[in-house]
Amino acid sequence: xxxxxxxxxxxxxxxxxxxxxxxxxxxxxxxxxxxxxxxxxxxxxxxxxxxxxxxxxxxxxxxxxxxxxxxxxxxxxxxxxxxxxxxxxxxxxxxxxxxxxxxxxxxxxxxxxxxxxxxxxxxxxxxxxxxxxxxxxxxxxxxxxxxxxxxxxxxxxxxxxxxxxxxxxxxxxxxxxxxxxxxxxxxxxxxxxxxxxxxxxxxxxxxxxxxxxxxxxxxxxxxxxxxxxxxxxxxxxxxxxxxxxxxxxxxxxxxxxxxxxxxxxxxxxxxxxxxxxx
Numbered sequence: 001x002x003x004x005x006x007x008x009x010x011x012x013x014x015x016x017x018x019x020x021x022x023x024x025x026x027x028x029x030x031x032x033x034x035x036x037x038x039x040x041x042x043x044x045x046x047x048x049x050x051x052x053x054x055x056x057x058x059x060x061x062x063x064x065x066x067x068x069x070x071x072x073x074x075x076x077x078x079x080x081x082x083x084x085x086x087x088x089x090x091x092x093x094x095x096x097x098x099x100x101x102x103x104x105x106x107x108x109x110x111x112x113x114x115x116x117x118x119x120x121x122x123x124x125x126x127x128x129x130x131x132x133x134x135x136x137x138x139x140x141x142x143x144x145x146x147x148x149x150x151x152x153x154x155x156x157x158x159x160x161x162x163x164x165x166x167x168x169x170x171x172x173x174x175x176x177x178x179x180x181x182x183x184x185x186x187x188x189x190x191x192x193x194x195x196x197x198x199x200x201x202x203x204x205x206x207x208x209x210x211x212x213x214x215x216x217x218x219x220x221x222x223x224x225x226x227x228x229x230x231x232x233x234x235x236x237x238x239x240x241x242x243x244x245x246x247x248x249x250x251x252x253x254x255x256x257x258x259x260x261x262x263x264x265x266x267x268x269x270x271x272x273x274x275x276x277x278x
Contacts, residue, residue: 001251003146003225009261012145013058016268020059023276031090031275032061033117033267034083036076038102039069044095051093054264060271061088073102077110084112090275091117093267114277117270119171128174135270140172142262143204143225144179150223150251151202155180160200162186162193162213162239168206168227176202193217205239215244224252227259 024030033055037048048064055062065079076094083089092115098104108116113123119137127134147154159181163169173183186196187207197203197217203224205213210230218224228239238255246252253259 001150002246003150003251003253003258005142005146005253005258005261008146008149009142009265012262012265013054013268016265016272017058019272024059029275030059030061031271032063032088033091033093033271034063034065034089036065036067036079036092036094038067038071038076038095038098041097044097048095051264051267054268055271058268060268063089069099070101071099073106076102076107080107080110084110084115087278089115090278091115091271093117115274117267117274119270120166125166125171128171131178135274136175136266137167137171138266138270139168139206139227139259139263140175141266141269142259143172143227144175145266146225146253146259146262147202147223154202157181157201158184158199159202159204160184160186160197161204161206162197163204163206163208163227165206168204172204172206207239209239210237211239211241213240213245215241215248218245218248220248221250224249225259226253226255228255229260 020030035048035051037044052062052064083092092111094107108120109122111121113121116124116135119135124134128136159176161169161172164185164187169185173185176183184196186193190196194217197213198219200219201222203222206227208228210232224240224245226238226240230237236256242254
């Protein structure tokens with residue numbers, strides 16, 4: 001089965017839109033998302049436009065604040081402080097990457113954890129790791145929702161995550177632990193990636209190596225979630241050799257059209273949750 005991320009994201013967006021309409025009727029207020037964009041990095045501009053379009057479609061007030069690539073760090077920090085205190089702003093997102101003169105860690109730490117829609121602030125990271133209520137990074141959250149569409153009860157499943165980034169691998173592990181999975185994290189220093197992958201009931205590939213995972217790495221009837229976005233010529237491919245693997249597994253996400261649409265839908269979900277939490 002090929003998991004249709006576009007369709008699942010559409011369903012999630014419809015649910016979010018319905019809830020926002022209901023909340024507006026009760027409170028006469030709607031969630032607000034402010035995105036800070038620094039510089040003119042083309043992919044970032046595309047992502048931000050996409051986020052704005054999706055926000056407006058579900059009824060979230062969307063605002064983009066743009067700075068030139070040579071903006072002073074202090075100016076961005078002052079703007080974040082202002083947004084932290086703005087009652088109309090439910091969520092704040094600083095689009096990464098940032099130019100060299102701006103300390104990413106300092107920027108992320110300055111965002112009010114209750115408005116941190118990316119789930120990157122150390123307070124949210126720590127709460128997630130401790131099993132407490134937290135804002136969860138959008139991509140891992142989207143992956144979990146897709147997995148649970150296929151398999152509602154994950155208790156006792158062996159989940160293998162290829163990649164240990166703060167953005168994807170680590171939070172994905174925490175989410176699957178919370179679902180009572182046995183979790184193995186693999187990375188570039190793992191001795192035998194293939195053998196470890198073969199043990200997976202659920203495999204999440206988030207390592208950024210094109211078509212790394214082949215059919216003989218995969219257990220039959222497993223669930224495979226491909227987070228990778230890699231370019232080969234003019235084609236976008238994942239970390240999994242999709243054509244090799246698709247007929248062997250219970251379910252797999254394609255690239256593109258799998259995890260990507262769910263990531264943006266989960267940003268909207270996080271913005272709504274931040275609004276409800278205030």
